Amino acid sequence: MRKKARKFDEIFEIPVELSTNEPKLTITGFERLLIENYKGILEYQEYFVRVNTHIGIININGFNLNLEEMTSDDLLVTGKIEGIDFEEVSDEAEA
Amino acid sequence: MKSNKLLEYVTGYVDIVIEGYYIEQFINICNTRQINLWNIKKENSIKVFASIQISDFRKLKQICKKTKCKIKIQNKKGLPFIIKKYKKRKFFFLFLLLIVLTIIILSNFIWNIEIEGETDIPKEEILELVKSEGLEIGKLKRTIDTKEIINKIRLERDDISWVGIEIEGTNATIKLVKADEKPEIINDSEYCSIVADKNAMILKVSAQNGTPLVKEGDIVTNGDIIVAGWMEGKYTGKQYVHAQAEVQAKVWYTTTEKVYLKETEKVETGQTENSYSVKINNFQINLPKSLPKFQKYDTIEENKKLKLFSNFYLPLELVKYTYKEYEEIQLIHSIEEAKQIGIDRAKESLQEEIDGKEILDKQVKVRTETDYIEVEVTYEVKENIGIKEKIVF
Numbered sequence: 001m002r003k004k005a006r007k008f009d010e011i012f013e014i015p016v017e018l019s020t021n022e023p024k025l026t027i028t029g030f031e032r033l034l035i036e037n038y039k040g041i042l043e044y045q046e047y048f049v050r051v052n053t054h055i056g057i058i059n060i061n062g063f064n065l066n067l068e069e070m071t072s073d074d075l076l077v078t079g080k081i082e083g084i085d086f087e088e089v090s091d092e093a094e095a
Numbered sequence: 096m097k098s099n100k101l102l103e104y105v106t107g108y109v110d111i112v113i114e115g116y117y118i119e120q121f122i123n124i125c126n127t128r129q130i131n132l133w134n135i136k137k138e139n140s141i142k143v144f145a146s147i148q149i150s151d152f153r154k155l156k157q158i159c160k161k162t163k164c165k166i167k168i169q170n171k172k173g174l175p176f177i178i179k180k181y182k183k184r185k186f187f188f189l190f191l192l193l194i195v196l197t198i199i200i201l202s203n204f205i206w207n208i209e210i211e212g213e214t215d216i217p218k219e220e221i222l223e224l225v226k227s228e229g230l231e232i233g234k235l236k237r238t239i240d241t242k243e244i245i246n247k248i249r250l251e252r253d254d255i256s257w258v259g260i261e262i263e264g265t266n267a268t269i270k271l272v273k274a275d276e277k278p279e280i281i282n283d284s285e286y287c288s289i290v291a292d293k294n295a296m297i298l299k300v301s302a303q304n305g306t307p308l309v310k311e312g313d314i315v316t317n318g319d320i321i322v323a324g325w326m327e328g329k330y331t332g333k334q335y336v337h338a339q340a341e342v343q344a345k346v347w348y349t350t351t352e353k354v355y356l357k358e359t360e361k362v363e364t365g366q367t368e369n370s371y372s373v374k375i376n377n378f379q380i381n382l383p384k385s386l387p388k389f390q391k392y393d394t395i396e397e398n399k400k401l402k403l404f405s406n407f408y409l410p411l412e413l414v415k416y417t418y419k420e421y422e423e424i425q426l427i428h429s430i431e432e433a434k435q436i437g438i439d440r441a442k443e444s445l446q447e448e449i450d451g452k453e454i455l456d457k458q459v460k461v462r463t464e465t466d467y468i469e470v471e472v473t474y475e476v477k478e479n480i481g482i483k484e485k486i487v488f
C-alpha cells in the first residue's frame with residue numbers, strides 16, 4: 001500500500017514532507033533551525049532540546065537555545081547549535 | 096513562521112514568566128490547543144520566559160492548573176496597551192485632533208492678499224475692487240475663480256494692462272502691471288485741433304497744418320485751442336484738417352515754502368525699545384510691556400503675518416512696535432539762511448516739472464512774518480505745449 005502511495009506522490013511531484021509525516025529540518029547558518037511537522041517537545045533545557053516527531057526524536061545540543069517561534073506545525077530553535085542527532089523509532093513502535 | 100512582528104505589535108502581546116517543573120508539558124499542551132508561544136527562553140530548569148498574544152493569555156490559566164505552573168506577567172507590549180494608557184489623556188488627543196482639523200479647515204481659506212507690481216493705484220482701491228469680485232480675506236479658496244476676477248478687473252480698469260492672481264496656500268498674490276497712460280493716438284486721417292494743456296504764454300507757433308488762433312505773446316489757459324483743425328479758404332470754404340504744429344510757450348511753475356526761523360530737528364539718540372502684540376483679524380492683544388520710558392519717541396509698526404511652511408498664512412499677525420528715542424534740537428535760522436532753505440526746498444519740489452527744460456527766469460518772493468518766512472519761487476520755463484484733440488462734430 002505504502003509503496004503504491006509513494007509512486008503516486010512521485011508522479012505528481014508532491015513534496016515528501018506533505019505526503020508523509022516526515023519532519024523537515026531547515027538550518028540557516030549555525031544558529032537557526034526550523035523544524036516542520038513535529039509532534040511535541042519532550043525536553044527543553046537551555047543546552048538541550050528534544051523534539052518528538054512522527055518518525056523519531058530529534059536531539060539538539062547547544063547553548064542558549066530558545067524556542068523562538070512555536071506553532072502547531074513549526075518550531076524555530078535559535079541559539080548556538082552544536083549538534084543534531086536523531087533517534088529513529090521503528091514502524092511498529094510508531095503504530 | 097506565521098506570526099510577524101508588526102502584527103504581534105498591533106494585536107498586543109505579553110511577556111510572561113512560567114515557573115514550574117513540567118514546562119515541556121505546558122508547552123505541548125499550548126501547542127495542541129493552538130496557543131502560540133514565541134521567544135521561549137529557558138532561564139534555569141524551572142523558569143522560562145515566553146511571549147503570548149493577549150487573546151490567548153486567559154486560556155493559560157487552565158493549563159497552569161493542570162501542569163502546576165505559575166505564571167507572572169512581566170511586560171505588556173503592543174498597541175492595545177498604549178491605547179489603554181492614553182485613554183486617560185482623552186482631552187490631549189481631542190485637542191490634538193482639533194488642532195489638526197483646524198489647520199486643515201483654515202488652509203481652505205485665503206488669509207493674506209499681497210499686491211505686487213509698481214502702480215500708483217492705491218492698494219485699498221485694488222482690494223476693494225477684488226473684494227467686489229469675491230476675493231477677500233477669509234474667503235473659501237474653492238469659490239474663487241481667478242480667471243473671472245482677472246477678466247473683470249481688466250474690463251473695469253483701463254490703467255491696468257495686466258493682472259495675475261496666484262493662490263498659493265492661504266496666500267493670494269495679485270500681480271499688476273500698470274498701463275502706460277498714452278495720449279489718445281489720433282490717426283492722421285482724422286481731424287484734430289491742437290489744444291493747450293497748460294496755462295502758458297505763447298512764444299512761437301509754427302503750424303504745419305491748421306489755422307493758428309493765437310499770436311506770440313498771447314496767454315492761453317488750459318483747454319484753449321491753439322491751432323484749429325480747419326482751414327478757411329476764399330473759395331473752398333471751411334475745410335477740416337489734421338492740425339499739426341509745434342508750439343513753444345513760457346510756462347510758470349510756482350510753489351510756496353514756509354520756513355520757520357526756529358526749527359526743531361529730530362535727532363535719533365539710537366536708543367530703541369520693542370514691544371509686541373498679536374493681531375487676530377482685527378482683534379489686537381498687547382503682550383505685556385508698558386510704554387517706553389522715553390520722553391519723545393517715534394513709533395514704528397512692523398507687521399508680520401505668521402505662516403506655516405512657506406505659504407500657509409495663518410490669520411494671525413505679529414505686530415512689533417519699535418520705539419526710537421529722539422531728541423529735539425532747536426535750529427535758529429537767520430532770514431538769509433531761511434530764504435536759501437526755502438529756495439532749495441522749492442526747487443526740490445518742482446524738480447519733476449522743470450527737469451530737463453530750459454529755465455528762462457526764476458523769481459523769488461519773500462514774505463517775512465514774525466516767526467517764519469514764506470518763500471514763493473516761480474520758475475519760468477520754455478517748453479513745448481499742446482496736445483491733439485479730436486474734433487467732434
